[in-house]
Amino acid sequence: MKNLFPILTVVAAIFALWYAGSVALNAPWAHDKAQRAGIELTTKELIADTMAQKKPKLPPPHQVGAEIWKTTGAMVAKGRAFSKRSLIYHSWITLSATLLGFALGTGFGILLSVGIVYNRTMDMSVMPWVIASQTIPILAIAPMIIVVLNAIGISGLLPKAIISMYLSFFPIVVGMVKGLRSPDHMMVDQMKTWSASKGQEFWKLRLPSSMPFLFPSLKIAMAASLVGAIVGELPTGAVAGLGARLLGGSYYGQTIQIWSALITAAVLAATLVGIIGMIQKVVLKRMGMA
Amino acid sequence: MVWLFAGLIGWLVAWRVNVWLSSLPPSRAISLAVPTIFGLTLIFIWECLVRGFEINPVLLPAPSVIAVTFATSIPTLWADFVQTAIKGALSGYIIGCGAAFLTAVAIDRFPFLQRGLLPVGNFVAALPIIGMAPIMVMWFGFDWQSKAAVVVIMVFFPMLVNTVEGLQATNHMQRDLMRTYAANYPQTLMKLRLPAAMPFIFNGLKISTTLALIGAIVAEFFGSPIKGMGFxxxxxxxxxxxxxxxxEIVVAALAGSLFYGGVALLEKAVTFWHPSQRKDR
Structure with missing residues (x-):
């Protein structure tokens, strides 16, 4: 908690910069408008105008906040929480793809890492490719996956989840391979003196000691998975989801809509990563590791 | 049917070879050969499956077809590469990493700012910053400037967090030694703390290479001139x-690997003293 004050200062500074930026960026349009109307703006009027434009270059935080409230809280109050205009609906579309992709990616990642740890041939042939694949901008193939899967009749949630899976899969493999190998010779020998079988060695030694490595990987994977789901929504042509809101907003110059989708995505990411952090705390505490 | 059979045989043979190779005493040649054989086998199986099942090229083209397309459209691919990787990604990468590095050195003297910026930076590094792409395209136009801007904000925070962490990597002993030499702040920075921070800085630089290419490519989905990899x-x-x-994906993969490999080589040259870089004797 001793970091609370510095963090709040930095956050306040960010907001101050944001407001200053929105005044600076929106001022030309305000001047333009005033000139056409043939009036001279005082500084006060100018700032007031930059705070309340319809399509500002950089919407100030309160406009974004109002938009988010209008499309979430106010919708709930009207009982239309899942109408197509509500951000809750779009967030849910993105969230479901993210979670499905994350679950698939984690599952496959853990399976592959077990294979790599227990099979030398797999280690030598697959692991270099796993590492090399991290240097490749995988996201570039997102549009292709969407279109190809659409062509063979798979659409909706699954294509996006596959992109998410692809992105979240690699951090898990790398982290889990490291984690499953983390018990040192001493511990493995100890298991041997107890004549533990391979299965027992895995369940009682390797898997538990990989936990501190698993959770940081899970956090990275979750963030990557959300990015995958958002980018996966772009090529389908702005139907539904946060990515679609971004694309739609950029087509029609609705900056406030873009920013509100962006902030919602940020909150979503922070919440998901935060939940994993909480599980991490509880699990590691119960295991006596934290 | 012949193709499927060939694929199966090829796979079994290659797997046998790999099992045999990996049971030999380890050497550099073997650790290169095994993944190469694995990769070639995958491509071979891909080719056989596409031909065997006569998969529509609209769904999945065979590797040979891709290779031919690659060879015949090298001028286009090169123009795209220059537009996206050099103009967009590389310039953004240099600006972003440079700015983050300078910021990190600047806030290094103020522990208050550090304690505030590190958690915020870590938080921002986990956000889907790629969503800023449409905004940057709106602000900086369709050409490479907007792509570079997206890249700048994408690489800034991972780089900042890594550099700040790196600058804290020295221990008390080492700093005390510098004090006994009566070294002033710039001397301590140049001779002790920056060299000690290099492994962290290169970690940030390496993470940023992939982010830079992804940023530049995805930003082109939101609007671009009529060249570029994303376009x-x-x-x-x-x-x-x-x-x-x-x-185009092959180009992206090559560009990504070269970019990463270049930074890794530079790292080897700069941090030759670090345990992870020393040769096993």
Missing amino acids: RISTEVGRLALDMVWA
Whole structure:
């Protein structure tokens, strides 16, 4: 908690910069408008105008906040929480793809890492490719996956989840391979003196000691998975989801809509990563590791 | 049917070879050969499956078709590469990493700012910053400047967090030693703390290479001139010319690996003293 004050200062500074930026960026349009109307703006009027434009270059935080409230809280109050205009609906579309992709990616990642740890041939042939694949901008193939899967009749949630899976899969493999190998010779020998079988060695030694490595990987994977789901929504042509809101907003110059989708995505990411952090705390505490 | 059979045989043979190779005493040649054989086998199986099942090239073109497309459209691919990787990604990468590095050195003297910025930086590094792409395209236009801007904000925070962490990597002993030498702040920074921070800085630089390419490519989905890797991918997907898309992906993979490899080589040259870089004797 001793970091609370510095963090709040930095956050306040960010907001101050944001407001200053929105005044600076929106001022030309305000001047333009005033000139056409043939009036001279005082500084006060100018700032007031930059705070309340319809399509500002950089919407100030309160406009974004109002938009988010209008499309979430106010919708709930009207009982239309899942109408197509509500951000809750779009967030849910993105969230479901993210979670499905994350679950698939984690599952496959853990399976592959077990294979790599227990099979030398797999280690030598697959692991270099796993590492090399991290240097490749995988996201570039997102549009292709969407279109190809659409062509063979798979659409909706699954294509996006596959992109998410692809992105979240690699951090898990790398982290889990490291984690499953983390018990040192001493511990493995100890298991041997107890004549533990391979299965027992895995369940009682390797898997538990990989936990501190698993959770940081899970956090990275979750963030990557959300990015995958958002980018996966772009090529389908702005139907539904946060990515679609971004694309739609950029087509029609609705900056406030873009920013509100962006902030919602940020909150979503922070919440998901935060939940994993909480599980991490509880699990590691119960295991006596934290 | 012949093709499927050939694929199966090829797979079994290659797997046997790999099992045999990996049971030999480890050496550099073997640790290169095994993944190479694995990769070639995958491509071979891909080719056999596509031919065997006569998969529609609109869904999945065979590697040979992709190779031909790649070879015949090198001028286009080169123009796209220059537009996206050099103009967009590389310039953004240099500006972003440079700015983050300078910021980190600047806030290093103020523990208050550090304690505030590190958690915020860590938080921002986990956010889907790629969503800023449409805004940057709106602000900086369709050409490479907007792509570079996206790259700058994408690489800034990972780089900042890593550099700040690196600058804290020295221990008390080492700093005390510098004090006994009566070294002033710039001397301590140049001779002790920056060299000690190099492994962290290169970690940030390496993470940023991939982010830079992703940022530049995805930003082109939101609007671009009529060249660029992201533009080509999205339009050729629309025309269902998947062989061209795959050729572009090969370019992206090559560019990413070269970029990463270049930074890794530089790291080897700069941090030769670090335990992870020393040769095993």
